[in-house]
Each structure stands twice: as structure tokens, then as C-alpha cells.
Amino acid sequence: MNLLGTHHVAIIASDYAASKRFYTEVLGLEVIDENHRPERDSWKLDLRLPDGTGIELFSFPGAPARPSRPEAQGLRHLCFRVADVAAAKADLEAKGIAVEDIRTDPYTGRRFTFFPDPDALPLELYEEPGP
Incomplete structure (x- = not known):
């Protein structure tokens, strides 16, 4: 195997709008695409860092909270x-x-x-x- 780098990191947000604002306006990541998936009642926002690494930001209703930090x-x-x-x-x-x-x-x-x-x-x- 010859790994070439990180393609993306996926994040599930509890408040999609707040996280979207944070990653786009505060951190300044580039928006590539945004889609609503009605069958899942879920949003997916594709973001990109300057080096090409992607971040996928999701909303999933009822997702469990992170247990600890x-x-x-x-x-x-x-x-x-x-x-x-x-x-x-x-x-x-x-x-x-x-x-x-x-x-x-x-x-x-x-x-x-x-x-x-x-x-x-x-x-x-x-x-x-x-x-």
C-alpha cells in the first residue's frame, strides 16, 4: 500500500448552521458543494483547505454526543x-x-x-x- 495523503475528514455537527458558519466564516474554508439528503433529513457540506484536504460536514438528527474530550x-x-x-x-x-x-x-x-x-x-x- 502507498498512501498518498489525507483525502477528507468527516464531522457530524449538532447544529449544522452554527458549524457551517464556523468552518466557512471563522476558519475561512472553501465551500465545494452542499447537498440536502431528504431520505436522511441530513445536510452534507463539502469544504476544502488550501492544500486540497477536504472536510465533510454532516447533520444527522439524533446523533449521540461525544462522550468526553x-x-x-x-x-x-x-x-x-x-x-x-x-x-x-x-x-x-x-x-x-x-x-x-x-x-x-x-x-x-x-x-x-x-x-x-x-x-x-x-x-x-x-x-x-x-x-
């Missing part, structure tokens, strides 16, 4: 690469998003921080300056 089985967190974690943190805070203090990874020496999406899904910003 962040150590529940399953997806622990979603991490976004940024060139300047302090600037990204300041941008999020200016939009009213609570962001944890910036930490430094003791193994890589890179800076990172966490913030929640509207469903308290842990999202990480990880600093990887460009070439």
Missing part, C-alpha cells in the same frame, strides 16, 4: 498547519473564539494550541513555517 475513542482532534500560530490564535480570538495558551512540543520544538468547534471537537493549530 479529548480522550474518547475515535477521532482525538483535527489539526491544521499554520505558518504563525500566534497570528492564527489572535485572528480566532478577534472572532470571539476561545483559544488555549500556546504550548511548545518538547519533541519537535514547534508551537501549537487548541480551540473548540461549535460541538467542542478539539481543533489544533500546529506551526509549520513555509519553505
Whole structure:
């Protein structure tokens, strides 16, 4: 097997409109497509990051809540690469998003921080300056 990269990450939102606003307006992700599936009473929003990675945002009525944060089985967190974690943190805070203090990874020496999406899904910003 020769994996080429991540194609997409799927997220089920408890409040589709709030999560749509968060991922498009706060994080600035590009909308590729949006579809309503009446047979499931479900919306699906396809988003894209600048590197081509996709995020699929779903609404599913009655989906169970995440049992705990962040150590529940399953997806622990979603991490976004940024060139300047302090600037990204300041941008999020200016939009009213609570962001944890910036930490430094003791193994890589890179800076990172966490913030929640509207469903308290842990999202990480990880600093990887460009070439």
C-alpha cells in the first residue's frame, strides 16, 4: 500500500448552521458543494483547505454526543498547519473564539494550541513555517 495523503475528514455537527458558519466564516474554508439528503433529513457540506484536504460536514438528527474530550475513542482532534500560530490564535480570538495558551512540543520544538468547534471537537493549530 502507498498512501498518498489525507483525502477528507468527516464531522457530524449538532447544529449544522452554527458549524457551517464556523468552518466557512471563522476558519475561512472553501465551500465545494452542499447537498440536502431528504431520505436522511441530513445536510452534507463539502469544504476544502488550501492544500486540497477536504472536510465533510454532516447533520444527522439524533446523533449521540461525544462522550468526553479529548480522550474518547475515535477521532482525538483535527489539526491544521499554520505558518504563525500566534497570528492564527489572535485572528480566532478577534472572532470571539476561545483559544488555549500556546504550548511548545518538547519533541519537535514547534508551537501549537487548541480551540473548540461549535460541538467542542478539539481543533489544533500546529506551526509549520513555509519553505
